[in-house]
Amino acid sequence: MEKSNRELSGKIALVTGGTKGIGKAIADKLASNGATVVVTARKPPEEESGHHFIAADLTDGNAITELTGKIIEKYGTLDILINNVGGTASPAGGFQMLSDDDWNRDIELNLLASIRLDKAMVPKMIEKNSGVVIHVSSLNGKIPLYQSNFSYGVMKSALNAYSKTLANEVAKNGVRVNAVSPGMVKTTAMETFLESYAQSINKTVSEASQQLMDSLGGVPMNRLAEPEEIANMVAFLVSDGASYITGANMLVDGGTFPAV
């Protein structure tokens, strides 16, 4: 297919945390749909991806100013912003295990990084009366788990509320804002986690994976998502096909969320 015929040709997209896992899958998908893709991460990717890489630690406000400057200087604009960066290094074990530092780190990475970057980029979108912002959230934002990911889940809930509020504000300016909430995804990080977890409980990887799915109340599709399956949703949402979708939070979870 000619690049110019693809649905995102001519569009400039930024994917934060775009060198691994879901972020990499999103970057690849947007590029294959014709977009020019910029990815950020703290460290350069191990393999050349073909995307424009800019090193940035998004928990650092100055790094965001620098990143924004580089993008505007080189491309003059941004059409698609994928706030994908997130995660947690906080310990498992529930409420009492989490220090102020743990909370602060989770807030920075999962909420404030997006808010700061949106604040830098959305005004450019408002100026030209068009743009799409995606916040990659998590099923954890809707299904709290206290044993692990406690503060991460709380931050993703906050991100969901923030995303909806921003959507309400900028819809009149031609900017669409949506959240995507993946369930369990088979990223390299997840595979590494499953292997170490399996070892620690003296079970096979598939038993460990089953146990993890059970901890969410079971996954009706009975498997983890592939990163590409999340990327497909993001690629749909940023396309013109989703022109009436804003303020939504799209679950991609194989049916895991238990309620209507």
Place this chain on the structure above:
Amino acid sequence: MEKELIGKVALVTGGTKGIGRAIAERLSQAGAIVVVTARSRPIETQTKHHFIAADLTISSETDKVVNEVNEKFGSIDILVNNMGGSASPSGGFAALTDEHWENDLQLNLQSAVRIDRAILPQMVEKKSGVIIHISSITGTLPVYQSLGGYAVAKAALNNYSKSLSKEFSPKGIRVATVSPGMVQTDTMDAYVQSLADTSGLSIEQVTQNLMDSLGGIPLGRMALPEEIAELVVFLVSPRASYITGVNYIIDGGSNPSL
């Protein structure tokens, strides 16, 4: 347009007008063989889709439709339960009789239940298939002045669709709900016109009043039927292979809650 549904047989109920027609059209563009049902044949026989006349509020008509599709095209891969609506009066709770409630439930809930029941066995046998239920934003955002029975039936449909997804997702069948906000169908245009005629207000003012009755639409306009169809085609395509049990709201931001 990518032909991602080549070889697939799709059935769209209520597929001759409005959202249903847009869905049928878009499925066909994606390469699917499309069968549409409605009570009466469309006036413009532009429909290149296979048409079956059926009143799906009647049990025996459901089997007739499924048998005819199976005989002519083989088993059904994609079922879009699009038919629905309401002829109940506005005016709130007291204006609705038993008959209104029964009609709303037949049209918006039971017709889908019956056709799912008729088609699911062939999907289970193949361990594949996708079922979409077209619901409405009123299923999660009730408005009592009008559409009371309709909204309750759509809320029931949402619950039913989730339940069905829990039972059949382990068997390889994906089930999802799509809840449109206000859509600019021919029916909506006619409704807006009639409100304008009776109130003496302009079309624009009536439209704005309708949007305001939902608490406002951040995008500032109604959806086009084609915008709903895009989401449905995404959901039935292989691109949505991990999506089941969801209720996707497509409403320009109307729903005020998280």
